[in-house]
Amino acid sequence: MPDLAPVLTFARLTMWEASRRKLLLAVLVLTVLVVGATGWGFSEIAHTNGPGGQPLGEVQVRLIASQTLILVTFLFAAVLALMSVLVAAPSISGDVESNIVLALLARPVRRSELVLGKWLGLAALVVMYTAGSAILELAVVDIATGYVPPRPVELMVYVAAIGLVLTTLALMLSTRLAGMTAAIIPLICYFVGWVGGILGGIGQAIGNNGLIAAGVVSRLLLPTDGLWRAAVYAMEPASVVAGLRAAGPLNAANPFAVSDGPAVPFLLWTALWFLVMVGLTLWSFRRREI
Amino acid sequence: MTAAASPAIHCVELSKHFGRTVALAGLTMTVPRGEVFGFLGPNGAGKTTAVKLLLGLLAPTGGEGWVLGQPIGDIPTRRRVGYQPELFRYQPWLTGREVLRLHCELARLPRSAWPEEIDRVLTLVGLRDRDGDRVRTYSKGMQQRLGIAVSLLGSPELIFLDEPTSALDPVGRYDVRQLIHHLRQRGTAVFLNSHLLTEVEMVCDRVAMVDRGRVIATGTLDELLAGQSCRIRVTGLDARQRQSVRAYGEMDDDGEWLLVRGLEPERVPDLVAELVRLGGRVHAVEPRHQTLEDRFLQLLSSGR
Numbered sequence: 107m108p109d110l111a112p113v114l115t116f117a118r119l120t121m122w123e124a125s126r127r128k129l130l131l132a133v134l135v136l137t138v139l140v141v142g143a144t145g146w147g148f149s150e151i152a153h154t155n156g157p158g159g160q161p162l163g164e165v166q167v168r169l170i171a172s173q174t175l176i177l178v179t180f181l182f183a184a185v186l187a188l189m190s191v192l193v194a195a196p197s198i199s200g201d202v203e204s205n206i207v208l209a210l211l212a213r214p215v216r217r218s219e220l221v222l223g224k225w226l227g228l229a230a231l232v233v234m235y236t237a238g239s240a241i242l243e244l245a246v247v248d249i250a251t252g253y254v255p256p257r258p259v260e261l262m263v264y265v266a267a268i269g270l271v272l273t274t275l276a277l278m279l280s281t282r283l284a285g286m287t288a289a290i291i292p293l294i295c296y297f298v299g300w301v302g303g304i305l306g307g308i309g310q311a312i313g314n315n316g317l318i319a320a321g322v323v324s325r326l327l328l329p330t331d332g333l334w335r336a337a338v339y340a341m342e343p344a345s346v347v348a349g350l351r352a353a354g355p356l357n358a359a360n361p362f363a364v365s366d367g368p369a370v371p372f373l374l375w376t377a378l379w380f381l382v383m384v385g386l387t388l389w390s391f392r393r394r395e396i
Numbered sequence: 397m398t399a400a401a402s403p404a405i406h407c408v409e410l411s412k413h414f415g416r417t418v419a420l421a422g423l424t425m426t427v428p429r430g431e432v433f434g435f436l437g438p439n440g441a442g443k444t445t446a447v448k449l450l451l452g453l454l455a456p457t458g459g460e461g462w463v464l465g466q467p468i469g470d471i472p473t474r475r476r477v478g479y480q481p482e483l484f485r486y487q488p489w490l491t492g493r494e495v496l497r498l499h500c501e502l503a504r505l506p507r508s509a510w511p512e513e514i515d516r517v518l519t520l521v522g523l524r525d526r527d528g529d530r531v532r533t534y535s536k537g538m539q540q541r542l543g544i545a546v547s548l549l550g551s552p553e554l555i556f557l558d559e560p561t562s563a564l565d566p567v568g569r570y571d572v573r574q575l576i577h578h579l580r581q582r583g584t585a586v587f588l589n590s591h592l593l594t595e596v597e598m599v600c601d602r603v604a605m606v607d608r609g610r611v612i613a614t615g616t617l618d619e620l621l622a623g624q625s626c627r628i629r630v631t632g633l634d635a636r637q638r639q640s641v642r643a644y645g646e647m648d649d650d651g652e653w654l655l656v657r658g659l660e661p662e663r664v665p666d667l668v669a670e671l672v673r674l675g676g677r678v679h680a681v682e683p684r685h686q687t688l689e690d691r692f693l694q695l696l697s698s699g700r
Contacts, residue, residue: 111504112502115498115501115502119487119498122490123487123489126489126490127489204485205481205483205484205485206485206486206487208448208453208479208481208483209479209480209481209484209486209499209543209546210502211453212451212453212474212477212479212481213474213499213502213503214471214472214473214474214475214502214503214504215471215502216471395414395454396448396453396454
């Protein structure tokens with residue numbers, strides 16, 4: 107059984123490395139710049155006159171703000187996906203290739219403790235970045251337009267989960283593959299999963315069972331698209347949801363418009379996906395020749 | 397056999413295969429406690445693989461081994477073992493002192509003892525004045541000194557040094573030899589992996605020579621080298637007279653120098669007396685002329 111103390115040591119070391127390599131600083135500066143720019147954009151929405159020369163009504167501002175926030179969140183999620191993968195992919199392979207791992211594993215620690223510590227440290231970075239940037243962005247949107255999405259905590263949880271899925275997959279691949287390869291594979295899967303979700307939606311719209319099945323399979327293999335749709339749903343005001351439901355399955359292909367919250371079996375599957383993937387990572391690294 | 401009385405290392409037919417490649421064919425040896433043990437072999441002989449197996453970094457394909465009386469791979473035993481890998485590399489973004497703190501933490505040393513312990517090992521390897529600098533700014537030799545410092549933390553009972561002087565200049569090599577003498581005085585067993593034979597000759601009590609994953613010779617330096625040969629410069633004898641001392645051992649004669657192999661040290665004066673009795677003028681006698689290198693090459697060629 108892994109011991110907690112070395113797991114925490116390795117987690118701290120992972121976060122320390124991100125900080126020392128100026129990753130945290132770079133991300134912080136860029137995030138503040140982007141949030142500032144979007145804040146300007148949102149305040150323009152709130153203070154611009156409509157086509158009739160009259161200021162936009164509160165309902166219109168809320169509607170436009172909610173849709174714009176979904177797009178901004180899409181940008182954040184994509185950046186988070188890239189960062190998660192690029193940081194996690196060389197995490198184990200880099201230490202093995204540079205032989206740093208030899209001196210570490212000759213200490214009274216298990217390989218599983220190194221893997222769990224790395225995962226925990228990377229996961230903490232993903233959660234911290236998501237929570238920090240989301241709170242900042244939502245506060246700026248609130249100040250600029252007075253709009254707050256209906257389920258902000260769920261929004262953060264689902265966006266963070268996208269980053270965690272990709273971190274976990276990249277770390278698993280990092281036990282066997284070089285950093286570059288371990289980064290490219292999850293990114294391709296992420297984009298293919300995105301297209302798979304759209305194809306599944308098209309299948310729903312036109313009643314094609316093959317496409318529906320393809321969408322489901324891609325969502326099970328990599329839950330990022332399902333999590334993205336759950337995040338979108340958390341950002342949609344009740345009026346938008348009602349409109350989408352009234353429109354029927356025609357909107358199902360649109361990855362920026364979701365009529366239903368995530369199904370419980372999907373969330374359970376996602377939890378199981380994490381367990382299986384971490385288990386696979388532990389197994390794979392235990393058998394790796396170093 | 398109690399743990400305290402057990403040898404530092406004992407292994408029986410320890411082997412490691414990587415797919416079809418046999419890295420270690422079947423290593424059987426015993427390293428006593430408190431001795432400096434030289435593990436010699438040509439490149440690719442399986443030296444580093446053996447160290448990794450003994451440390452539990454690799455799982456053996458076959459055989460068994462015990463380190464400090466416990467089966468190899470035993471996690472708590474690693475608290476009593478130090479290791480400097482052959483390809484040493486430490487987190488370039490940490491300072492030297494931070495690397496040592498990390499290893500103190502992983503080695504589960506009591507936190508209150510860290511500063512003193514870190515100062516002690518930094519002083520031993522001569523890195524005290526650079527401990528606050530990032531490892532990235534260290535020269536290769538300084539990184540190697542740091543690696544040795546890491547292996548010394550917590551005063552382990554057994555230290556594996558895998559080519560510990562590969563990046564060091566002559567002064568650094570001298571320092572490492574002094575350090576190994578210091579460790580021996582403290583009763584620490586040192587497992588020294590090296591292909592620098594002169595260095596091994598200077599510090600080791602006992603050596604094992606490996607080739608193609610097998611031990612081809614083992615013993616104390618005296619057992620391996622003493623009396624093996626003697627070189628004598630002698631003039632004033634004709635060829636027949638020179639050949640008459642053949643009884644003392646296998647002989648090479650270049651007309652001036654006689655090289656006699658397989659000669660016990662006690663018999664060297666007898667041989668010299670015999671040469672003088674025959675009328676020879678003896679200019680030089682070099683008993684135990686054979687170096688570890690000669691012996692090593694001889695063993696390698698006879699085994700192949």
